[in-house]
Amino acid sequence: MEYFNKRLCLPCLPFALVLEKRWSLPVFVSALVVGVLVVTAFNMGLLTSHSTVNAVVFPQRSEKSISESTLSTAPAPPPPGADVPRLAYLISGSKSDLDSLWRLLLAIYHPRNIYILHLDRSSPPADKVELAARLANHSLFATVGNVHIITKANTITYKGPTMVANTLHACAILLKKSKDWDWFINLSASDYPLVTQDDLLFAFSKVPRNLNFMEHTSKLGWKEEQRAKPMIVDPGLYKTTKSDVFWALPKRELPSAFKLFTGSAWMVLSREFVEFCIWGWDNLPRILLMYYTNFLSSPEGYFQTVICNSLEFNSTVVNYDLHYISWDIPPKQHPHVLTLKDFEKMVRSNAPFARKFKKDDAVLDTIDVEQLRRTKGSATPGGWCMGDLNCSDVGDEGRLVPGPGYERLAQIIDKYVLSKEFQRHQCR
Numbered sequence: 001m002e003y004f005n006k007r008l009c010l011p012c013l014p015f016a017l018v019l020e021k022r023w024s025l026p027v028f029v030s031a032l033v034v035g036v037l038v039v040t041a042f043n044m045g046l047l048t049s050h051s052t053v054n055a056v057v058f059p060q061r062s063e064k065s066i067s068e069s070t071l072s073t074a075p076a077p078p079p080p081g082a083d084v085p086r087l088a089y090l091i092s093g094s095k096s097d098l099d100s101l102w103r104l105l106l107a108i109y110h111p112r113n114i115y116i117l118h119l120d121r122s123s124p125p126a127d128k129v130e131l132a133a134r135l136a137n138h139s140l141f142a143t144v145g146n147v148h149i150i151t152k153a154n155t156i157t158y159k160g161p162t163m164v165a166n167t168l169h170a171c172a173i174l175l176k177k178s179k180d181w182d183w184f185i186n187l188s189a190s191d192y193p194l195v196t197q198d199d200l201l202f203a204f205s206k207v208p209r210n211l212n213f214m215e216h217t218s219k220l221g222w223k224e225e226q227r228a229k230p231m232i233v234d235p236g237l238y239k240t241t242k243s244d245v246f247w248a249l250p251k252r253e254l255p256s257a258f259k260l261f262t263g264s265a266w267m268v269l270s271r272e273f274v275e276f277c278i279w280g281w282d283n284l285p286r287i288l289l290m291y292y293t294n295f296l297s298s299p300e301g302y303f304q305t306v307i308c309n310s311l312e313f314n315s316t317v318v319n320y321d322l323h324y325i326s327w328d329i330p331p332k333q334h335p336h337v338l339t340l341k342d343f344e345k346m347v348r349s350n351a352p353f354a355r356k357f358k359k360d361d362a363v364l365d366t367i368d369v370e371q372l373r374r375t376k377g378s379a380t381p382g383g384w385c386m387g388d389l390n391c392s393d394v395g396d397e398g399r400l401v402p403g404p405g406y407e408r409l410a411q412i413i414d415k416y417v418l419s420k421e422f423q424r425h426q427c428r
């Protein structure tokens with residue numbers, strides 16, 4: 001304390017030499033008070049520069065100079081559409097899925113987003129050539145340039161870890177193409193949207209960008225014996241043709257270094273969490289990737305286990321996958337194929353996506369007309385459309401015109417994000 005007082009008294013030493021002794025104590029006290037105020041202001045972040053200190057201690061500035069300084073440091077207004085998020089989509093398909101994948105792309109297209117398409121190795125080479133040709137010859141996609149293809153196709157077996165590997169592959173490509181997106185969404189060719197992209201983007205502009213939408217639970221139930229303890233080897237990791245997984249002995253015990261979670265293979269992940277899974281700066285994603293290599297149906301557990309065992313991200317997960325799925329009961333392993341009789345249930349669910357559908361089923365036409373206002377062969381219209389009704393020209397990509405779909409999505413946000421249930425259902 002003595003040293004601190006000496007440092008604060010240094011400015012008053014010249015004054016002490018010229019003032020009478022009887023004034024030395026008042027001057028000393030005044031200087032001490034001023035010094036303490038300045039130091040306190042620095043600690044509180046009120047003063048940020050030497051010039052600011054001079055302005056506080058020696059307030060000798062004109063009214064004009066103050067107003068000019070205020071104007072020069074005021075933040076510039078954000079550009080149009082700056083608060084509108086961007087989505088990164090992976091659409092995966094297999095043999096005979098070319099037309100379904102193309103229809104889904106048109107239904108969820110928006111020039112603000114980025115898309116990556118994957119037809120796995122079981123798809124005929126002719127389908128992959130046709131997909132590339134369609135993209136090149138489509139004036140909208142060719143102009144905007146936000147749709148890409150995974151040219152080196154992966155083998156996908158679904159029972160093993162190949163779907164996880166393909167998802168991580170797509171995420172890595174998306175991050176290489178652009179980091180100017182906020183959420184990653186994985187869909188299959190048998191999925192379809194129930195809302196427009198304007199609805200979805202407007203809804204997502206209202207929630208924090210670090211949220212992850214992922215169905216999850218630590219109550220493994222029957223999956224403990226049938227999924228967690230058995231060990232499998234997936235030939236899809238080293239063969240170019242599909243074949244079933246085979247089983248290894250003996251079974252293994254549940255891990256003690258981390259807690260297992262399970263849930264849906266369909267999710268919406270924040271870019272921050274995607275970067276964590278790709279870069280894995282604390283090694284957890286890599287450790288769990290090796291563990292889930294021998295795990296049956298690993299797409300239903302890998303990302304859930306990573307996020308719930310990460311202190312950095314486990315408070316960001318919303319226990320909902322944004323899908324309407326009609327499961328068989330029990331054991332919820334095979335989703336029913338949705339038809340027209342399921343249309344009202346799908347809409348009432350307020351979910352933005354549903355699965356699974358047959359190719360060109362009549363219910364898809366009903367969704368196009370009643371929910372997307374989409375004409376056959378064209379992209380779903382939005383505020384960005386210019387020109388004809390087929391949205392062949394791009395206007396302001398940040399202009400959104402949400403419809404009734406947004407009102408349904410707002411109910412989803414109220415239920416899963418804004419309610420008290422949000423934290424109660426996190427990584428339990």
